[in-house]
Amino acid sequence: MSMFKEIPVEVGVIYEGERIRRKNMQVELGGPSIKEKFELAKVKPLNEIEDGKITIIGPDIKDMEEGKAYPLGILVEVAGSTLDQQLEGVIERRIHGYMNYIEGYSFQYIGKVLYKLFKSELNIIEKIQIAFITDPAKVKELHPKALQDYEARDARARGLKDEDVEEFYGCMLCQSFAPSHVCVISPQRYSNCGAISWFDGRASASIDPKGPVFAIKRGELINAEKGEYAGVNEVVKKKTLGDVDKVWLYTAFDYPHTSCGCFEAVAFYIPEVDGFGLVNRSFKGTTVNGLAFSTLADSTAGGRQVDGFHGLSIEYMRSTKFLDADGGWNRVVWLPKEVKERVKDFIPKEVIDKIATEEDAQDIDSLRVFLKEKNHPVVANWEKEATEEPKEAIIESPAEDFATPVVSASTLPITAGGFRIILKDAKIYANKVIIKTIKDEKTKK
Numbered sequence: 001m002s003m004f005k006e007i008p009v010e011v012g013v014i015y016e017g018e019r020i021r022r023k024n025m026q027v028e029l030g031g032p033s034i035k036e037k038f039e040l041a042k043v044k045p046l047n048e049i050e051d052g053k054i055t056i057i058g059p060d061i062k063d064m065e066e067g068k069a070y071p072l073g074i075l076v077e078v079a080g081s082t083l084d085q086q087l088e089g090v091i092e093r094r095i096h097g098y099m100n101y102i103e104g105y106s107f108q109y110i111g112k113v114l115y116k117l118f119k120s121e122l123n124i125i126e127k128i129q130i131a132f133i134t135d136p137a138k139v140k141e142l143h144p145k146a147l148q149d150y151e152a153r154d155a156r157a158r159g160l161k162d163e164d165v166e167e168f169y170g171c172m173l174c175q176s177f178a179p180s181h182v183c184v185i186s187p188q189r190y191s192n193c194g195a196i197s198w199f200d201g202r203a204s205a206s207i208d209p210k211g212p213v214f215a216i217k218r219g220e221l222i223n224a225e226k227g228e229y230a231g232v233n234e235v236v237k238k239k240t241l242g243d244v245d246k247v248w249l250y251t252a253f254d255y256p257h258t259s260c261g262c263f264e265a266v267a268f269y270i271p272e273v274d275g276f277g278l279v280n281r282s283f284k285g286t287t288v289n290g291l292a293f294s295t296l297a298d299s300t301a302g303g304r305q306v307d308g309f310h311g312l313s314i315e316y317m318r319s320t321k322f323l324d325a326d327g328g329w330n331r332v333v334w335l336p337k338e339v340k341e342r343v344k345d346f347i348p349k350e351v352i353d354k355i356a357t358e359e360d361a362q363d364i365d366s367l368r369v370f371l372k373e374k375n376h377p378v379v380a381n382w383e384k385e386a387t388e389e390p391k392e393a394i395i396e397s398p399a400e401d402f403a404t405p406v407v408s409a410s411t412l413p414i415t416a417g418g419f420r421i422i423l424k425d426a427k428i429y430a431n432k433v434i435i436k437t438i439k440d441e442k443t444k445k
């Protein structure tokens with residue numbers, strides 16, 4: 001039964017984790033093929049808001065052609081005597097959270113549901129008006145304004161350091177999709193979705209302490225290089241019911257921050273060059289290792305800690321702690337041109353021209369040539385490896401112990417005979433595994 005009697009569509013938390021497959025889709029609103037789309041919350045004076053007003057500018061869902069994608073802007077304007085601008089990010093992040101509660105759509109009803117949920121869950125909102133904009137020209141006109149607001153909000157959190165604060169913030173909004181995921185939001189590690197800064201976390205936890213965003217006493221610093229804090233480990237373990245008991249905030253290896261599913265970008269390790277590629281959600285091509293964002297995202301998502309696959313936000317790329325334990329920007333070898341442009345002011349000058357985009361390298365061989373030509377910092381690692389004696393490690397299993405896999409991995413690529421074979425959720429059983437370092441002639445050219 002619906003949560004609200006007067007609304008003839010189902011509304012409830014049970015619909016929150018529901019996914020609609022492409023073949024069941026009616027229309028796509030602001031999907032990957034649409035450049036301009038936004039959700040924006042603005043705090044306004046009380047006398048500028050007409051409480052409960054819902055406006056639709058452009059075609060409503062019932063007037064859209066089945067199977068097509070449409071631009072969408074959602075503007076939520078709120079007012080309240082104790083509301084301030086710092087809460088805009090918090091309100092904004094709840095828009096699509098609440099929309100996930102709704103089964104069946106029409107903008108009028110979505111508007112009514114948003115109105116009721118915002119007013120019942122955040123009682124500091126006294127008045128609210130909502131606009132859905134699907135008219136392409138209007139979305140295009142308002143989009144730069146939304147980007148400007150996002151940038152101003154992100155910029156506020158820059159400069160503050162993790163060591164300067166006693167509390168970080170956690171967010172569990174994505175647990176409906178990834179039950180073992182908790183975002184840990186520190187001043188220098190922005191949330192994966194790019195929607196919640198440390199300031200937003202603080203504001204959200206203070207107005208709704210029992211809500212999905214909560215304070216984490218960061219506690220003792222266990223490992224400054226990796227970004228490990230006793231308080232973070234303790235809270236993450238509790239909130240994931242023991243699935244994740246250790247998180248290193250500044251690395252993509254060993255105990256990386258988990259990745260839910262709505263990260264803005266993925267960092268993926270490229271073993272052939274010992275560097276990281278980065279790719280954002282709206283990049284439509286295939287990355288330098290031949291995989292598209294969606295495939296890399298599958299290998300990353302689900303609340304797991306996957307070695308070398310790391311969901312992150314664009315704003316985290318602007319942090320001085322960005323993959324710091326792995327070498328930061330000195331370890332990044334490839335990223336889409338659009339992302340490079342967005343974060344260029346935060347990439348060290350010495351390395352910016354040494355990082356390839358899709359225009360410089362389209363596969364691993366051309367990437368290797370590019371990095372070598374530019375003398376990217378990772379090239380020094382290739383040379384170091386070339387002079388090292390091959391190492392060998394042997395893992396032996398007792399012959400009778402075939403209950404325990406010697407290798408297990410969510411994604412295990414194997415290259416053989418000119419083919420790349422990718423094993424998903426692999427478990428390999430063997431009596432003996434011999435791991436040797438090899439001298440890769442191509443790498444050392």
Ligand code: SF4
Nearest residue numbers: 171173174183191193
């Ligand atoms: S990505 Fe993280 S911060 Fe963003 S909504 Fe999900 S859990 Fe919250």
